[in-house]
Amino acid sequence: PTAADAPTVFAPSPTANEPTIIAPPPAAPAEPPTAADAPTVFAPSPAIEGPTIVELPSAADAEPPVIETPAIVTPPPDAPAEPPHPPVAQTSSAPVVADISAERARLEALLAAHRETVAQYEQMAARYPAGSVPAFILAGLDAARAELAKTEADLAALPSGPDPAEVARLEGLLTAHRETVAQYEQMAARYPAGSVPTFILAGLDAARAELAKTEAELAALLGNAPTPAPAAVAHPAAPTPIGTPVSILPAPEACLVLADGSEITLAPGRSEYIIGREDPVSNIFPEIDLTPYGGELGGVSRQHAKIVHIGNQWSIVDLNSTNHTRVNGQRIEPQMPTPISDGTKLQFGRLVATFHVKS
Incomplete structure (x- = not known):
């Protein structure tokens, strides 16, 4: 309350015998309330009564919506066009033969067996008069011929190129056979004509046969004529007596x-x-x-x-x-x-x- 609102106290005269009453000091004027403390009052507009109408912008004034489009990179005129990616090749489910030479040998052995089986069935069928061959023999002959034809087709389908592992094996075998033949020839050369022991002649024949067989196998594998054998490797051996004739002579007619x-x-x-x-x-x-x-x-x-x-x-x-x-x-x-x-x-x-x- 302000000083104007405080009650007025009338002090008596000092001469009176009544007690002295000391009036309290006037209260300090209170600070007026700040705007923050005052409650907010929303007064309606004096000119507009009723609900507030918010006016929307017109279509002409509205900003167009932003549409994101993918960026298109244009290559420079000198840049070569990127080639299209090749289609992914479908992997074959056919089994891969790791050792072509082994598979070829297996099929060739199978062919020989099928041919002998067909020949035996034909012999059995030939025993009977025409039109009287038992049905089980005819059925077996048909089955054997079918297996023969199938194996021939499998053999023809094998890759024609030589197997590097088989080529290396045959070349190593050739070297060993040639050295063996050279040693047998040295042993045979120690004896007079017609006196070479039979076991040496037989061994020399076998060594030469193995050499010729391996040369033929390698030539067939490579698809060319057999190459001539290189010079025999020298091996230490007992000296041949002077004047001893060599027993390997040209064959007569x-x-x-x-x-x-x-x-x-x-x-x-x-x-x-x-x-x-x-x-x-x-x-x-x-x-x-x-x-x-x-x-x-x-x-x-x-x-x-x-x-x-x-x-x-x-x-x-x-x-x-x-x-x-x-x-x-x-x-x-x-x-x-x-x-x-x-x-x-x-x-x-x-x-x-x-x-x-x-x-």
Whole structure:
């Protein structure tokens, strides 16, 4: 309250005996309230009564909405156009053969087995009159022929390129065979003519047969003619006595007489004669080609056998042929030299010949 609102106190005269009343000092004027303390009062506009109307901007005054568009980068005029990405190749689900040579050998062995099975079924069917062959034999023959055709197709589908691992293996084998042949020739050269022990001659024949077989395998794998063997590696050996003749002499003239009377002459001056069938595709050209004499129908392999002449001895070696080699009716083991002489009966598959030495 202000000083104007305080009550007025009338003090008595000092002479009066009444007690003196001391009036309190006037109260300090109170500070007026600030605007922050005053309550806010919203007074309606004197000119407008009723609800407030907010006027919206017109379409012309409104700002257009912002639309984000992807940035388009234009390459400079000199920049080459980026080539389109190539389509992703679909991976084949066919099995990959890791060792082509092993798979080829497996299929070739399977082919030989299927061919023999077909031949046996044909023999069984041939026993019966026409139209009387039992159904189970005919069914078996059809199945065997189907398996044969399937294996032939699998073999033809193999990659034609040589297997590097197989090439390296054959080249290493060639080196070993050549060194072995050289050692056998050194041993044979120590003896007088006609006195070389049989076991040395047999070993030399076998070593040469293995060398020729490996050379043929490598040539067939690479698709070219066999390369000539390099010079033999020198090996330490006992010195040959002076004047001792070498027992490896050129072969005399000989021939093969076939069952139909055809005569195939063995050219003189050689010590080895490969017998088989010529195959220009594989660069196989044997010295004795039996193709014109029914060799293919007779089951003769491309490299079937080999006739060898060392010293005064003739021998024959089977080169792992499919249908085998027989001497006087007896089948001989592969890579094992078998002595032959004038009049020996030889059989290559189903083709028969007589060996003759011309005097």
